[in-house]
Amino acid sequence: MQYHIVINNLSKSYQSKGAAQIALSNVTLNIPQGEIFCIMGSSGSGKSTLLKILGGIEKPTSGTVYINGSNMADYGQQDYDLYRQMTVGYVFQDFNLLEGLTLKENIILPLTLQKLSETEIQRKYADILQCVDIGYCENNYPEQSSGGEQQRAAICRAIIKAPKLILADEPTGSLDNVNAKAILSTFMNIKERMHTTIILVTHGLRWRSVCFGRGYGRSGRAPGGYGAAVFRYGCSVSCPA
Ligand SMILES: Nc1ncnc2c1ncn2[C@@H]1O[C@H](COP(=O)(O)OP(=O)(O)O)[C@@H](O)[C@H]1O
Numbered sequence: 288m289q290y291h292i293v294i295n296n297l298s299k300s301y302q303s304k305g306a307a308q309i310a311l312s313n314v315t316l317n318i319p320q321g322e323i324f325c326i327m328g329s330s331g332s333g334k335s336t337l338l339k340i341l342g343g344i345e346k347p348t349s350g351t352v353y354i355n356g357s358n359m360a361d362y363g364q365q366d367y368d369l370y371r372q373m374t375v376g377y378v379f380q381d382f383n384l385l386e387g388l389t390l391k392e393n394i395i396l397p398l399t400l401q402k403l404s405e406t407e408i409q410r411k412y413a414d415i416l417q418c419v420d421i422g423y424c425e426n427n428y429p430e431q432s433s434g435g436e437q438q439r440a441a442i443c444r445a446i447i448k449a450p451k452l453i454l455a456d457e458p459t460g461s462l463d464n465v466n467a468k469a470i471l472s473t474f475m476n477i478k479e480r481m482h483t484t485i486i487l488v489t490h491g492l493r494w495r496s497v498c499f500g501r502g503y504g505r506s507g508r509a510p511g512g513y514g515a516a517v518f519r520y521g522c523s524v525s526c527p528a
């Protein structure tokens with residue numbers, strides 16, 4: 288089995304007011320290519336921290352992460368920039384949209400940065416509109432938009448560049464049922480069509496049913512028959528047994 292991501296004994300502490308705050312402790316996981324992989328767990332259990340490390344936004348305190356066989360610890364600044372720009376589509380928990388840009392401008396920003404032609408950008412944007420209901424509010428600025436609209440824009444911005452890896456931090460947290468279902472099937476389509484690895488942090492039980500992977504964690508509890516728990520506070524990695 289070729290794993291896309293191999294995580295070994297990963298730990299992360301933050302320095303907060305002079306004291307070390309442990310966010311992740313000895314996480315070991317193998318994540319296969321081309322599957323939707325869910326991480327569930329209580330608030331503060333380190334889910335966002337893990338995604339940030341995988342996304343090249345935070346660095347671990349100890350432990351290793353291999354992406355497609357290369358050790359992230361060996362990345363230089365340029366490798367990190369390239370990795371974030373080309374390989375990863377990141378959906379931030381708090382959206383991280385740029386306030387000075389409309390939703391559409393936010394969504395196409397990764398393509399603008401890749402210096403694609405205007406025709407190509409508009410073609411890819413039109414494809415996105417087929418999958419996500421965002422066209423009706425595309426000219427609004429984030430501050431004029433609802434949480435759900437901002438969340439959908441953040442998802443579109445992550446998927447428009449057809450990344451090999453999508454990291455989505457509670458991507459349906461602000462969505463109503465209809466839009467949450469639409470996003471779910473969008474992720475399923477992307478995975479099927481492009482063999483994209485999708486790692487989701489979620490509280491939504493419905494995501495469990497789309498995790499067709501096997502268990503890849505080391506040790507531990509298997510709440511509700513689902514995979515191995517390696518996080519603090521009972522955060523679990525969800526995959527059907
Ligand atoms: N930048 C930071 N500085 C200090 N502590 C942090 C920082 N980010 C996260 N933490 C702490 O690390 C722990 C895990 O946080 P986080 O990864 O955001 O958890 P989750 O996403 O599961 O809610 C929490 O105790 C949180 O307060």
Ligand SMILES: [Mg+2]
Pocket residue numbers: 334335336380456
């Ligand atoms: Mg979080």
